Amino acid sequence: MPTFISSTKVRELETEVEAEQRRGVDAVKGVRKYERRVKELTYQTEEDKKNVGRLQDLVDKLQMKVKAYKRQAEEAVSHRLSQIL
Numbered sequence: 001m002p003t004f005i006s007s008t009k010v011r012e013l014e015t016e017v018e019a020e021q022r023r024g025v026d027a028v029k030g031v032r033k034y035e036r037r038v039k040e041l042t043y044q045t046e047e048d049k050k051n052v053g054r055l056q057d058l059v060d061k062l063q064m065k066v067k068a069y070k071r072q073a074e075e076a077v078s079h080r081l082s083q084i085l
Contacts, residue, residue, distance in 0.1 A: 005013075
């Protein structure tokens with residue numbers, strides 16, 4: 001014996017299906033949004049790492065210059081003291 005579903009029940013089920021489809025579409029949009037954000041943050045992190053590397057190179061070079069200037073200053077003071085004495 002066939003089972004009949006009322007037209008009201010069919011409309012309710014159609015409405016539920018449409019709502020579920022909307023939730024699915026919204027979920028996909030949300031996932032894509034977060035995937036884009038992760039991609040942006042990953043790119044920014046890579047750029048930041050490159051910048052840190054460049055800055056570290058500059059710091060190293062400046063430290064070498066400071067050491068050289070300090071050595072020159074010490075040599076100049078030593079030379080001047082030897083002239084005085």
